[in-house]
Amino acid sequence: MTDAPSPLIEVRRGGTVESVHRGVAVVADAGGRVLHAWGDPGLLTFPRSSLKPFQALSLVESGAAEGLDSAHLALACASHRAEPFQVAMVEGWLARLGRPESALVCGPAFPMGEGDLVDAARAGGKRRAFHNCSGKHCGFLAAAAAFGRPEGYESPDHPAQRHWMAALSDLIGREASALPRGTDGCGLPALAMTLAEAAQAAARYAALALPDARREAAVRRILEAMREHPGHLSGRGRPTEQVVAATEGRVVLKEGAEGFVLGFVPERGLGIAVKIADGATRGKMALFATVLGRLGLLPADRAAELARAVEAPVLDSNNRVVGEVVALPLA
Amino acid sequence: MTDAPSPLIEVRRGGTVESVHRGVAVVADAGGRVLHAWGDPGLLTFPRSSLKPFQALSLVESGAAEGLDSAHLALACASHRAEPFQVAMVEGWLARLGRPESALVCGPAFPMGEGDLVDAARAGGKRRAFHNCSGKHCGFLAAAAAFGRPEGYESPDHPAQRHWMAALSDLIGREASALPRGTDGCGLPALAMTLAEAAQAAARYAALALPDARREAAVRRILEAMREHPGHLSGRGRPTEQVVAATEGRVVLKEGAEGFVLGFVPERGLGIAVKIADGATRGKMALFATVLGRLGLLPADRAAELARAVEAPVLDSNNRVVGEVVALPLA
Numbered sequence: 031m032t033d034a035p036s037p038l039i040e041v042r043r044g045g046t047v048e049s050v051h052r053g054v055a056v057v058a059d060a061g062g063r064v065l066h067a068w069g070d071p072g073l074l075t076f077p078r079s080s081l082k083p084f085q086a087l088s089l090v091e092s093g094a095a096e097g098l099d100s101a102h103l104a105l106a107c108a109s110h111r112a113e114p115f116q117v118a119m120v121e122g123w124l125a126r127l128g129r130p131e132s133a134l135v136c137g138p139a140f141p142m143g144e145g146d147l148v149d150a151a152r153a154g155g156k157r158r159a160f161h162n163c164s165g166k167h168c169g170f171l172a173a174a175a176a177f178g179r180p181e182g183y184e185s186p187d188h189p190a191q192r193h194w195m196a197a198l199s200d201l202i203g204r205e206a207s208a209l210p211r212g213t214d215g216c217g218l219p220a221l222a223m224t225l226a227e228a229a230q231a232a233a234r235y236a237a238l239a240l241p242d243a244r245r246e247a248a249v250r251r252i253l254e255a256m257r258e259h260p261g262h263l264s265g266r267g268r269p270t271e272q273v274v275a276a277t278e279g280r281v282v283l284k285e286g287a288e289g290f291v292l293g294f295v296p297e298r299g300l301g302i303a304v305k306i307a308d309g310a311t312r313g314k315m316a317l318f319a320t321v322l323g324r325l326g327l328l329p330a331d332r333a334a335e336l337a338r339a340v341e342a343p344v345l346d347s348n349n350r351v352v353g354e355v356v357a358l359p360l361a
Numbered sequence: 362m363t364d365a366p367s368p369l370i371e372v373r374r375g376g377t378v379e380s381v382h383r384g385v386a387v388v389a390d391a392g393g394r395v396l397h398a399w400g401d402p403g404l405l406t407f408p409r410s411s412l413k414p415f416q417a418l419s420l421v422e423s424g425a426a427e428g429l430d431s432a433h434l435a436l437a438c439a440s441h442r443a444e445p446f447q448v449a450m451v452e453g454w455l456a457r458l459g460r461p462e463s464a465l466v467c468g469p470a471f472p473m474g475e476g477d478l479v480d481a482a483r484a485g486g487k488r489r490a491f492h493n494c495s496g497k498h499c500g501f502l503a504a505a506a507a508f509g510r511p512e513g514y515e516s517p518d519h520p521a522q523r524h525w526m527a528a529l530s531d532l533i534g535r536e537a538s539a540l541p542r543g544t545d546g547c548g549l550p551a552l553a554m555t556l557a558e559a560a561q562a563a564a565r566y567a568a569l570a571l572p573d574a575r576r577e578a579a580v581r582r583i584l585e586a587m588r589e590h591p592g593h594l595s596g597r598g599r600p601t602e603q604v605v606a607a608t609e610g611r612v613v614l615k616e617g618a619e620g621f622v623l624g625f626v627p628e629r630g631l632g633i634a635v636k637i638a639d640g641a642t643r644g645k646m647a648l649f650a651t652v653l654g655r656l657g658l659l660p661a662d663r664a665a666e667l668a669r670a671v672e673a674p675v676l677d678s679n680n681r682v683v684g685e686v687v688a689l690p691l692a
Contacts, residue, residue: 074377075379
């Protein structure tokens with residue numbers, strides 16, 4: 031194991047550094063060993079939506095995903111941008127479940143893209159279906175019905191929540207229901223853990239180091255959905271899709287709010303946890319791409335190119351490039 | 362002078378720390394002495410819109426502000442939210458100047474408030490008048506005409522830009538036109554300087570430590586406008602207004618993008634520069650309020666109350682409070 035200083039991400043304006051983000055990046059294997067840590071692997075934080083691939087186990091293992099295609103499984107793991115195709119899938123899924131949009135616990139939101147936002151404002155305003163977690167909530171609605179408790183899926187004591195927390199307990203080697211708990215932006219329970227634990231959970235998931243064949247089949251199905259449909263996971267052409275394309279599917283990933291990214295590397299049995307310490311979205315994908323280069327999952331020049339491509343430049347209000355976001359080389 | 366570690370601002374979810382911001386806070390007097398520094402007073406960055414009170418000297422000293430009321434002077438210093446009263450003032454000012462909205466160099470934007478954004482989307486979309494700097498741009502349009510060069514006010518070589526840069530040079534004791542330069546979000550020149558220099562400039566401005574009576578009259582007028590109309594400077598009920606109200610006008614302030622706040626304390630002849638190192642907006646006002654308490658400009662309990670009041674709590678999408686933003690006590 032190497033232990034190294036926090037990675038830095040510079041925000042430059044006209045060539046002068048204006049702001050600096052500190053990151054933490056941890057790589058673990060399925061044995062729970064921390065192979066690399068830049069910054070403190072013991073940092074406790076919330077992986078937020080990066081836990082969705084674990085939460086989707088409630089959907090798949092409850093039997094509620096039978097007959098669902100892989101695009102819907104990806105949507106259940108998504109922090110989407112409410113692009114029209116994603117909203118249409120949510121609407122179709124709700125119709126299939128026979129539930130109204132108001133059954134989604136996630137609150138009303140606007141789509142993230144500017145054009146979609148304008149269309150939504152003109153069409154009537156915020157909707158629960160536009161919330162970036164609405165696919166996950168469809169998954170929980172489906173699982174809740176399959177568990178025989180259609181209502182109240184947001185409670186930490188609901189079987190649909192208890193199920194994935196038990197699976198996570200196996201992966202991190204301690205009781206997930208005892209982890210520090212908060213409430214996520216969408217109203218569901220959020221759990222805190224160390225970066226090392228998050229990376230270990232991802233490694234065991236990626237390596238299929240799992241208790242039984244049933245879970246192995248479920249995880250295989252979810253990982254395959256994330257690899258097949260990275261555009262569903264976030265949005266078309268977004269960084270998640272760029273990373274999967276650049277690695278030709280050898281790396282799949284799920285981002286979370288407050289600067290989190292969780293990477294799954296099945297062929298090497300590795301998990302990668304990245305956090306921007308201050309919670310910024312900016313910089314996290316450049317740092318993730320930089321780690322891929324360091325691990326030899328991409329050639330150095332391709333990793334550097336990807337790190338540039340996944341970060342939007344600093345623009346002025348006339349859309350001229352006036353700065354850049356740059357992940358410095360890892361120590 | 363005290364020299365102390367960087368201030369920390371914690372973002373907590375359900376009582377657990379999720380993310381941490383580091384700040385820098387510097388207090389200087391009109392003699393250029395750094396009286397207090399938490400973090401590195403030599404940190405170089407862009408004060409961004411915190412420079413607007415200096416930029417407004419071009420408006421006032423060109424003679425273009427004759428006949429303008431103090432609300433318009435405050436709007437020229439504003440980073441506003443395009444609330445309807447602010448947009449109406451911009452429209453009225455353009456009409457008075459006989460210029461179309463397209464003469465504003467700042468790019469099209471949406472209002473910041475959600476209701477105003479929805480109204481704007483329904484009414485036709487982004488507008489230059491909605492840009493948070495449109496008041497400043499009206500000021501520069503007016504100044505440019507008064508300087509006899511109505512076009513091209515965005516150029517660093519335009520007399521309207523050269524004028525305020527010369528005034529700033531007096532305040533920081535070196536040639537402002539030689540400072541590292543970038544382009545601001547609104548398309549105008551942005552200058553970088555150290556936190557100590559920014560605090561010194563604010564102190565000399567607040568103390569009226571100025572080269573002549575003409576500048577003294579101009580600065581008095583601008584400071585008075587900022588004190589009288591803090592709601593114009595940002596938006597009604599926003600943190601800027603809360604700080605001015607809490608200090609009964611003894612402190613005026615101007616925030617900038619990327620985590621900057623500049624404070625002016627005329628009665629003590631002090632300047633206060635605050636920067637969140639990572640550029641976050643979150644936390645900067647709590648840190649500023651905490652510094653006011655430390656300087657005795659507010660009693661400790663009032664400063665703590667203000668620090669809580671100026672930071673929005675962490676909400677979920679159903680508007681339930683699920684966390685908080687807390688400035689830790691200064692070392």
